[in-house]
Amino acid sequence: MPALGLGTWQVTGDGCRKAVSDALEIGYRHIDTAQAYENEAEVGEALAESDVAREDIFLVTKVWPSNLDPESLPRSVERSLEKLGVDYVDLLYIHWPAGGFEMNATMEALLAQQDEGRARRLGVSNFTPDLLEAAMERAPLFALQVEYHPFLSQHELIGMCRSHDLLFTSYSPLARGDVPADETLQAIGEAHGKTAAQVALRWQVQQDRVAAVPKASSAEHRRANFEIFDFELSEEEMSAIFDLARGERIIAPDALAPPAWG
Numbered sequence: 001m002p003a004l005g006l007g008t009w010q011v012t013g014d015g016c017r018k019a020v021s022d023a024l025e026i027g028y029r030h031i032d033t034a035q036a037y038e039n040e041a042e043v044g045e046a047l048a049e050s051d052v053a054r055e056d057i058f059l060v061t062k063v064w065p066s067n068l069d070p071e072s073l074p075r076s077v078e079r080s081l082e083k084l085g086v087d088y089v090d091l092l093y094i095h096w097p098a099g100g101f102e103m104n105a106t107m108e109a110l111l112a113q114q115d116e117g118r119a120r121r122l123g124v125s126n127f128t129p130d131l132l133e134a135a136m137e138r139a140p141l142f143a144l145q146v147e148y149h150p151f152l153s154q155h156e157l158i159g160m161c162r163s164h165d166l167l168f169t170s171y172s173p174l175a176r177g178d179v180p181a182d183e184t185l186q187a188i189g190e191a192h193g194k195t196a197a198q199v200a201l202r203w204q205v206q207q208d209r210v211a212a213v214p215k216a217s218s219a220e221h222r223r224a225n226f227e228i229f230d231f232e233l234s235e236e237e238m239s240a241i242f243d244l245a246r247g248e249r250i251i252a253p254d255a256l257a258p259p260a261w262g
């Protein structure tokens with residue numbers, strides 16, 4: 001899985017098709033969508049129009065909570081594949097442990113998607129350490145996707161991913177726009193000729209097993225976010241960024257967030 005992907009939440013319609021086409025041209029090979037983003041069809045159009053071969057693209061989608069019961073899950077994945085215009089996704093996540101989610105039944109239905117070839121790999125999103133532990137006992141998981149940026153530590157979950165050989169994907173890696181204004185990140189960026197956003201993304205992908213999927217509806221941001229592989233943060237800079245953690249969880253919708261988040 002490429003360490004940097006394009007997030008597509010709230011990028012819809014023709015703007016989505018253009019964003020994904022442009023990203024593929026820039027060099028992105030990891031595209032993050034979801035049933036709930038209502039843009040799988042436009043992501044699919046961009047893939048179909050692109051010269052990049054299907055097998056060179058790491059395509060990710062996520063099953064929405066209302067589709068997590070064993071009857072709905074396979075049908076919803078079929079619909080996703082139809083919209084995306086592909087035979088398989090590279091990674092299929094459970095989006096939230098909510099709605100029709102039931103640990104045994106949902107994990108079994110998810111595993112069947114891999115057995116039937118619709119999903120090359122399986123993952124879970126927005127799982128707490130306890131839920132992740134339970135899910136790992138029921139299916140071979142490839143990745144966990146949760147909110148992660150300099151203002152929210154995910155020390156425990158990243159540690160679990162490392163010890164169980166899972167990849168960890170950061171969502172909202174720019175804290176939905178809070179990162180660019182941070183003075184510490186800006187100062188570190190100045191030393192490298194980079195912006196605060198580039199520093200935050202570099203800090204993430206420089207960590208073992210961590211990937212990030214920043215959303216960028218502007219072409220300028222998409223290009224900038226991809227330019228993080230030509231510099232390196234020192235140990236001191238990495239730890240100064242770890243010190244920015246302040247428990248800032250931005251995404252915690254009432255009906256979806258696990259009770260353990262408070």
Ligand SMILES: NC(=O)c1ccc[n+]([C@@H]2O[C@H](COP(=O)([O-])OP(=O)(O)OC[C@H]3O[C@@H](n4cnc5c(N)ncnc54)[C@H](OP(=O)(O)O)[C@@H]3O)[C@@H](O)[C@H]2O)c1
Nearest residue numbers: 007008009171172173174175176197214215216217218221
């Ligand atoms: N699994 C889940 O439950 C879940 C939840 C949330 C998000 N996600 C995934 O994670 C992706 C990213 O998260 P997100 O969309 O919440 O937020 P984000 O990536 O942290 O932030 C996006 C915001 O940052 C701006 N931005 C992007 N690049 C920038 C740059 N180089 N400099 C300054 N500003 C920049 C964007 O502006 P422009 O758009 O104007 O370019 C947008 O306003 C989503 O799109 C989605 O794929 C998953």
